[in-house]
Structure formats: C-alpha cells, structure tokens
Amino acid sequence: MKSLFLLALCSLLVLSCKKSDDPWRTNFDHYTPEDYALISEYLNLPETPYSYNIEPVRHLAIFGIIPTQQDADMVTLGRVLFYDKSLSSTGTISCASCHHQEYAFGDNKSHSLGVNDRASKRNSMALGAVINFTPYYDVTTNGPNATRFFWDNRAGTAMEQIREAMNNPDEMDMNPHQITASVQAKPYYRPLFEKAFVGGAITEENIVTSIRSYVNALFSGNSRFDQAWINTDKVKLEPLGLNPFKDFTQQENHGKSLYMINCAVCHGPTAANPLVSSGSNGLDLQPVDLGIGGVNGLTKDMGVFKNPPLRNIAQTAPYMHDGRFATLEEVVDHYSSGIKAHENLHFLLREPDGNPKQMHFTQEEKEAIVAFLHTLTDQEFLTAVKYADPFK
Ligand code: HEC
Numbered sequence: 339m340k341s342l343f344l345l346a347l348c349s350l351l352v353l354s355c356k357k358s359d360d361p362w363r364t365n366f367d368h369y370t371p372e373d374y375a376l377i378s379e380y381l382n383l384p385e386t387p388y389s390y391n392i393e394p395v396r397h398l399a400i401f402g403i404i405p406t407q408q409d410a411d412m413v414t415l416g417r418v419l420f421y422d423k424s425l426s427s428t429g430t431i432s433c434a435s436c437h438h439q440e441y442a443f444g445d446n447k448s449h450s451l452g453v454n455d456r457a458s459k460r461n462s463m464a465l466g467a468v469i470n471f472t473p474y475y476d477v478t479t480n481g482p483n484a485t486r487f488f489w490d491n492r493a494g495t496a497m498e499q500i501r502e503a504m505n506n507p508d509e510m511d512m513n514p515h516q517i518t519a520s521v522q523a524k525p526y527y528r529p530l531f532e533k534a535f536v537g538g539a540i541t542e543e544n545i546v547t548s549i550r551s552y553v554n555a556l557f558s559g560n561s562r563f564d565q566a567w568i569n570t571d572k573v574k575l576e577p578l579g580l581n582p583f584k585d586f587t588q589q590e591n592h593g594k595s596l597y598m599i600n601c602a603v604c605h606g607p608t609a610a611n612p613l614v615s616s617g618s619n620g621l622d623l624q625p626v627d628l629g630i631g632g633v634n635g636l637t638k639d640m641g642v643f644k645n646p647p648l649r650n651i652a653q654t655a656p657y658m659h660d661g662r663f664a665t666l667e668e669v670v671d672h673y674s675s676g677i678k679a680h681e682n683l684h685f686l687l688r689e690p691d692g693n694p695k696q697m698h699f700t701q702e703e704k705e706a707i708v709a710f711l712h713t714l715t716d717q718e719f720l721t722a723v724k725y726a727d728p729f730k
C-alpha cells in the first residue's frame with residue numbers, strides 16, 4: 339500500500355516536470371533545424387527519437403515481468419551519456435567500456451579495465467542478463483523489497499549504483515561536480531537536456547536520472563527461447579514452459595528439461611527471474627572475496643553472492659563474480675562434480691546429509707544444457723541500433 343502511494347506520488351512528480359509527456363506534442367520538427375544540425379555534428383541520432391515502448395509478452399507477464407515505459411527523450415539522452423567517455427577523469431572510459439552491447443552489456447574480460455587501466459574488482463555484470471530492469475529491480479519504487487545491485491548487493495537503487503560507477507576510482511573516477519562541468523562543456527547536450535527536462539538544466543541529478551532511463555529501457559525478450567515458448571503457447575497452452583517446445587531441437591528440449599529440474603529452482607523458469615536472490619553455489623571452500631558478507635559482516639552471508647539471471651548468457655563469458663570459468667561447459671562441469679562444501683553453500687545444492695549435491699551429468703546431458711543456454715541469446719537486442727553507440 340505504502341509503495342503504491344509512493345509510486346503514484348513519484349509518477350505525479352515525474353509527469354509534472356517532464357515536458358515530453360505533453361500529449362499534444364507534435365513529432366514534426368522534434369529538434370529545431372539548428373539544434374539537429376548541431377547534434378548531427380557529433381552524434382548519429384534520428385530526427386525523431388526511437389520508440390522505447392515495450393510490449394508486455396504473455397509468457398513473461400505471467401511471471402510478473404511487466405516493464406515500465408521510459409520516455410524517449412530521456413532514454414536518448416541517457417544513451418549518449420552511457421557512451422560518452424568524457425564522463426571519466428582520463429576521457430577514455432564510458433559505461434560502455436565495461437558494458438558492451440555485443441556481450442549483452444557485460445564484458446569479455448574477467449576484470450574490466452577502468453581509468454588508467456585499473457582493473458575492476460569483479461567481473462562486469464551483463465545488463466542484458468536481465469530481461470528488463472524495472473520489474474526485476476523495482477526501480478520505480480525502490481521499496482524495501484527491491485532487488486539490490488552489484489554482486490554483493492551493495493547498492494539499493496539505480497541512482498546509487500550509477501553514482502558509484504562514476505565516482506569509483508577504479509572505474510570512471512569523477513566527482514559529481516566534475517561530471518556536471520564536463521557535460522555542460524559539450525555543445526550537443528544543451529538541446530538533448532532541453533527535450534528531456536523542463537528548463538533543460540544540466541545537473542548531476544538529471545544526468546544520473548537519464549542514464550537510469552537508458553538502463554531501464556534495455557529490453558531483451560526476443561530470444562529463441564521466447565519465440566519457441568510463444569509459438570508453443572499458441573498451439574497448446576504452455577504458461578509455465580515445462581513441456582517440450584515445438585520449435586526446439588530434441589537436444590534443446592532435453593537441455594530445457596534438465597535446466598527446469600536442476601537450475602530453475604534458483605535461476606528461475608524464464609531464466610530472467612531468479613527464485614533465489616543470492617546464495618553460495620560452492621565455488622570455493624575458502625572464498626577470497628566475501629561477497630555480501632563483506633558488506634554486511636554477517637556470518638551467514640560470507641562468500642554469498644547475488645544470483646544472476648541468465649539471459650544472453652552465451653554472450654557474457656567469462657562466468658561468475660570473478661570470471662573464473664571461461665566457458666559454459668566449465669560452468670556445467672562445476673555443477674556436475676565441482677561443488678565445494680562451503681559452510682554457506684545453499685541448501686538447494688546440498689544432499690539431505692549436508693554434503694554438496696553434485697549433479698553428475700553425463701556428457702550428453704552436459705551438451706544438452708549448454709545447447710539450451712544458447713537459446714537464451716536475443717540477437718535483436720545485441721544488435722539494436724537504438725541501444726548502440728551514437729557517437730560519430
Ligand atoms: C571499469 C568498468 C566499469 C565501468 C566504467 C562501469 N561499470 Fe557497471 N559494473 C562493472 C562491474 C565490475 C560491475 C560489478 C561490480 C560488483 O559487483 O562489485 C558492474 C555492475 C553494474 C551494474 C549492476 C548490475 C546488477 O545486475 O546488479 C549496473 C546497473 C551497472 N554496472 C551500470 C553501469 C553504468 C550505468 C555505468 C556508467 C555510469 C557503469 N556501469 C560503468 C564495471 C563497470
């Protein structure tokens with residue numbers, strides 16, 4: 339109830355100060371010819387912004403995955419900021435330096451490099467592993483039940499998370515004042531801020547708000563897994579996705595059922611809605627990185643990490659918080675025979691006597707699981723121009 343009220347309040351606030359929600363806005367001359375000419379000196383942006391409206395999909399909606407719509411002007415601005423290297427102290431690093439579209443907005447290195455080649459402490463998280471941030475993170479309300487950000491859950495809101503990336507000395511290394519000054523100095527931002535915010539003020543708050551809109555506009559719901567689910571659902575009702583899909587190969591269907599039995603208990607039946615939000619999956623007996631426990635100091639959370647969704651997982655190697663596994667085959671080998679009896683090992687990975695529950699897959703089963711994980715790749719998302727680098 340309280341969060342509903344907050345949501346209503348927030349929407350009112352947003353609506354009352356956002357020019358671009360004006361229903362009478364015409365799309366002719368979205369930018370003035372002079373402004374568009376200025377923008378086009380630096381950026382490849384369409385004359386009228388791309389639409390970032392997301393159509394809810396039935397098989398995802400059943401699991402509560404209903405994205406919140408984002409304003410096109412704010413997302414457009416956020417997209418430019420996400421790719422702008424001048425937001426870092428050396429002018430060499432943008433958000434996209436560690437979150438590449440082709441790797442589902444993750445990185446192909448175990449530790450991404452920030453300013454002056456300083457390595458980040460953990461493996462970059464693929465923003466496209468999540469179908470869409472708004473239903474998953476509850477970012478509109480940021481209520482107490484919202485899923486938290488980072489491998490160790492240390493950020494509670496998207497705004498907090500984005501600020502941390504910008505201020506982190508290993509990442510972009512800029513204080514709020516420097517960021518604002520740097521954005522103000524770029525001529526192409528004036529018209530973009532004017533479209534996104536009434537008065538067009540270039541403030542740190544507005545910078546972070548628009549980057550958040552861009553991250554929230556990312557939507558990856560059109561993988562082969564989704565298409566096959568939708569097509570099967572049309573012929574015979576398949577709301578939970580448990581029966582074989584008609585467009586899958588026999589191997590993919592075999593992998594899907596192994597996934598549903600062994601993995602979906604934690605990673606979720608849509609591979610986008612983890613049922614267990616964090617845990618230890620038994621990587622080490624003695625973890626070096628203490629994860630959530632390192633932040634809150636609780637014994638039960640030592641060596642416990644956020645359980646990531648697995649969308650586009652074939653694109654986001656290496657795997658785990660420290661990128662220790664180079665391939666999906668190695669990941670499946672871990673669950674098959676490598677689970678360690680760490681004291682906080684999640685109970686779903688334990689035998690009744692408490693020992694690790696190795697899954698003992700045959701070679702054929704391992705290949706089937708990997709084939710299934712490949713169906714979670716959404717090519718349209720990985721190549722969509724509306725999410726791509728807009729700089730010339
Ligand atoms: C130097 C590399 C680097 C840069 C630059 C960077 N990130 Fe990240 N990002 C990471 C790493 C590494 C993690 C995981 C860190 C951790 O868990 O401790 C992460 C985590 C995240 C997450 C959390 C995802 C989740 O599911 O919890 C989001 C969102 C994110 N980054 C967005 C951004 C945005 C927006 C920017 C630009 C303002 C940015 N990042 C800049 C490396 C980077």
Ligand code: HEC
Pocket residue numbers: 467597600601602603604605614616617618619621643644645646648651654656657658659660669670673684685686687697707
């Ligand atoms: C007890 C819950 C649980 C079960 C069951 C489970 N996982 Fe995980 N999985 C996790 C956690 C927690 C992590 C993050 C571990 C870390 O990085 O410290 C993870 C990480 C992963 C990753 C790496 C993700 C990334 O972005 O790097 C993959 C891939 C994966 N699991 C696949 C599977 C598969 C396939 C199965 C079934 C064979 C499975 N998991 C079963 C909890 C589980």
